[in-house]
Amino acid sequence: MLKAERHKFIMTKLVEEQKVVTTDLALALDLSEDTIRRDLNELDNKKLLEKVYGGAILVTENTSDVFNINISGEEEKKQIVAKALSLLHDDQVIIMSGGSTNLVFAKLIPADLKATIYTYSLPIAMQLSQHPNIDLIFIGGKMQKNAMVTIGMDVIQVVSKIKADICFIGASSINVKQGLTEIGYEISIVKKAMIEASDRVVSMFSSDKLNTKMPHVVCDLKQLDTIVTNLDPRDPSLEEYRKSGVFIL
Amino acid sequence: MLKAERHKFIMTKLVEEQKVVTTDLALALDLSEDTIRRDLNELDNKKLLEKVYGGAILVTENTSDVFNINISGEEEKKQIVAKALSLLHDDQVIIMSGGSTNLVFAKLIPADLKATIYTYSLPIAMQLSQHPNIDLIFIGGKMQKNAMVTIGMDVIQVVSKIKADICFIGASSINVKQGLTEIGYEISIVKKAMIEASDRVVSMFSSDKLNTKMPHVVCDLKQLDTIVTNLDPRDPSLEEYRKSGVFIL
DNA sequence: TCAAAATCTGCATTATTTTGCGTGTTTTGA
DNA sequence: TCAAAACACGCAAAATAATGCAGATTTTGA
Known part of the structure; x- marks a missing residue:
């Protein structure tokens, strides 16, 4: 041997x-x-x-390396984002915000998808740079360190000039009254611009984000076209969201 | 047979x-x-x-993870870039190109350095997002996938408006006659713009890059202020470079 | 076709790696 | 604290590799 x-x-x-x-x-x-x-x-x-x-x-997880990104609840997130894969088609122009759910989504995007993707998240851009058939455009600007995304006027300016077919927005908090809300002002502004620039707005998040709120409003529920969660679309806790006209996957 | x-x-x-x-x-x-x-x-x-x-x-395919960046000759590169740490000072505006040597450099930048750093390399930006005291600005644009850097007019436009104290340029090839040369046209253009934008130009590379050339010229030896290699500055193979007036660390 | 050059192969020699054992040290748990 | 278990280290034997060399074979180019 x-x-x-x-x-x-x-x-x-x-x-x-x-x-x-x-x-x-x-x-x-x-x-x-x-x-x-x-x-x-x-x-x-x-x-x-x-x-x-x-x-x-076994080795204990080494969190000191920037490149070793630890995604909490990765398995659950995989199940969520898998539902959204059906929204992808060739030749789409796509905008993706940051967040670990979107990162998991990026990992699952099929290798043969031909599309143009704009993002302002470093990890998501790194992940997508794997895909041979995706035209990838990174939106530059000042980096918000912990989230590893760019923010600020530079980002807004670029985003507001994009005409996208679909955008995938991570969610910090969502509830029926205020809609999508964010903890940071600057991020909320960027997401507003993303929504403006896109024909279809999709948000993916796990059900623990439901019925919570943060200081800065991004948009009304009405402005979201589709939400994707880990719950069954007919789950009673989604009742009110369904009523507001959002499509639930 | x-x-x-x-x-x-x-x-x-x-x-x-x-x-x-x-x-x-x-x-x-x-x-x-x-x-x-x-x-x-x-x-x-x-x-x-x-x-x-x-x-x-059988070969084990371990390379499937984008975030697992393999730096060849990392130890040697550490020794090279360590020499360049003395060039860093608080309140500098710095531009960094891509490349694994610069990535190693980014890792070694002291945590207490207060500076503004512009870069167009995803891995370097990820690495620098660790540093609490660095203002980090990512220069957006179309991604060149394999190198994980942005390229094109967007990058040039941003770079040409920067006024930097110092820039750190990775080198594909360098020789006394042609100076710094690159394999890709677009990268060579971006590097030209970096040099224009910076008061001081530093290039770090290992000695096996010496006396080699690539199709696209970036700049003359004269336009480099400092080069940093693994060799002793008095090494005979650097003689001609010394004569051309470049400072050798 | 033929000779020179390049390539392939096996052998001998030398270098390196692996492995088990003896010896002495460190760790563990009562 | 103490004995048993686990460990580290050096050594030597065996296995495996690398290298140079010579003969055999194939390829090349006139």
Whole structure:
């Protein structure tokens, strides 16, 4: 058995059982414990696992790297955005705001979609730069650091000149009375401009955003064409939203 | 049996069994282990398999994540860019081009530096969005996908209006006669604009870029104020560059 | 067609890597 | 605190690789 095979074996067992024990591995692979220890040290150096006294455990998520974006509730978000894939067609002009839900959406966009996408979110642009058939335009401006999006007059100016078929807007908060609201003033302005520029407005969010509010109004419910949540469209908690005329996916 | 046939045989066996062992192959094909090893080295160079001690295994496709940026020779690049840290001061206006060397530089910029930085590279902007004291401005435009930078007229227009104290330009190729040259026309234009906009022009690169050339000229050696390489500034291979009046760090 | 050049292959030699074992140290848990 | 378990380190044997060289084979170009 090759060393590389052994390493694979160890990694597989590690993921399956959350941990590996040096003595068990030595027995299972019929090798000395020293060899196993050396293997574990190597894998530890490569940051593939964390060696501990007696064996090794899975590496704990490393949040210090900017490029390692941690999306909370990624699985749920995948289910939400999957519903919206049917809204995509070839040759559309699309605007995408920031937010982790939109990032998950960007990941799921099919590789053969031919479209033009405008965005002002760094992670979303990075993700979309994978897609060979998408014309990607980044809207520049001053960076809002934590959200990793550009904001300000530069962004507004560019957005207001776009004629888009559809826009995907992340939502901080939504309720029947105020509609879509945001915590930041500048972001709310940018989103207003996005809505103005687009024929169809889509917002995707999980149901815990429902019936909450933030200081800065983006738009009325009426201005949204479609909302996409994790709930069944006929769910009673969406009753009032349905009444307001929004299409619910 | 032709070598090409052998390679096919090896690849087939590899896919079937997940691994191949040098000695087995030598036996099966009735050839010396040396020949098999040479074959495996060739296939490894073509990235068709991964040679390991004792044989070879399938290549693991780890590159699927956009956010997992692989910087070749990162350690060497760290040493290069560390020399350039002394050029940074509070309250400077800085322009940074793309490239992995500049990305490494961005990582090493001290957290307490107060400055304004313009860039048109997604990874560099992501990295700098970490820094609490930097005013970060992203220069928007059409994305060039593989390099993850914006290009085109939008970029030129913004850059040409900046008045920067210093700019850091990545280099594809440099030589004494043509100066800085680039493989892409559009990138060369953007870099020209950067140089125009900056009081001081700095270029960082490893010595293997020295004495090479690409189709599109960016600028003369004279227009560079400072170059930073992995070599000692007094290294003989930098002699001609020194003569041309560039400051070498 | 033929000779020179390029390529392929195996062998011998040398270098490197892997592995188990002995020895001494560190960690663990009662 | 103490004994057992786990570990680290150096060493040596075995396995595997790299390298130079020579003979064989193929390709090239006149």
